[in-house]
Ligand SMILES: Nc1nc2c(ncn2[C@@H]2O[C@H](COP(=O)(O)OP(=O)(O)OP(=O)(O)O)[C@@H](O)[C@H]2O)c(=O)[nH]1
């Protein structure tokens with residue numbers, strides 16, 4: 001993404017750490033807690049700032065970087081690339097799938113799999129986005145087997161040389177074991193057809209929930225091999241500091257930030273640019 005555009009989109013992230021510029025150590029501690037960094041990491045960070053010989057802003061930036069710079073998944077070099085998106089209800093999956101399609105369209109032939117066969121209007125919602133971006137879609141009907149939809153999408157990709165398959169899945173509470181089994185089934189279908197896990201197995205997390213999102217996210221990571229996070233609704237949230245406990249407790253990198261409801265409102269995550277955006 002062009003640097004200017006990145007800066008512009010990131011400007012929608014709340015500058016939760018701007019007051020640090022003028023803050024005492026006690027005030028910095030309060031700012032971190034208010035931003036939902038959490039007690040554990042706030043204490044660690046404050047200790048490091050006290051020990052550091054750098055100024056507090058530089059020291060804090062270095063600490064933040066340490067916590068959110070997590071190794072990225074390495075996709076296999078075999079087509080089609082598969083991106084699967086799951087998460088709890090309303091966390092922004094379908095919107096993220098549409099945004100990802102828009103991003104990948106520029107240098108790839110993209111096909112969407114509408115594998116949310118649970119909710120009434122799910123297929124309509126994704127069809128709307130597909131039409132808007134002009135991207136190919138394998139539609140579904142309510143009650144249809146989600147694995148079958150993914151099977152069709154991958155088969156179509158293989159037959160017609162699509163190189164990116166993006167899979168939308170049904171929103172599910174992490175406590176619904178039947179729905180968690182369905183996610184595993186989708187993964188099995190991918191494995192069977194392509195002899196690999198989804199290259200990007202993404203979990204959407206609603207950033208406005210802050211640290212409260214961690215427990216439910218953890219269950220997903222125990223069920224399927226999630227390898228990256230998308231923090232949605234990051235525009236305007238005051239709890240953006242929760243990114244630290246989220247990355248650390250789940251031991252997963254953030255790959256994208258959702259910063260609005262429009263199709264272009266998804267930013268590939270760059271830790272340094274992101275940290276700078278929190279300060280000024
Ligand atoms: N402000 C803002 N709103 C977002 C963002 N991402 C998604 N939304 C909104 O959040 C709501 C839910 O988004 P969906 O994409 O339908 O969420 P979902 O996870 O697919 O929902 P279910 O399929 O019902 O589980 C919609 O109103 C979106 O416009 C974002 O980054 N910022």
Ligand SMILES: [Mg+2]
Pocket residue numbers: 093094095116122169171
């Ligand atoms: Mg959805």
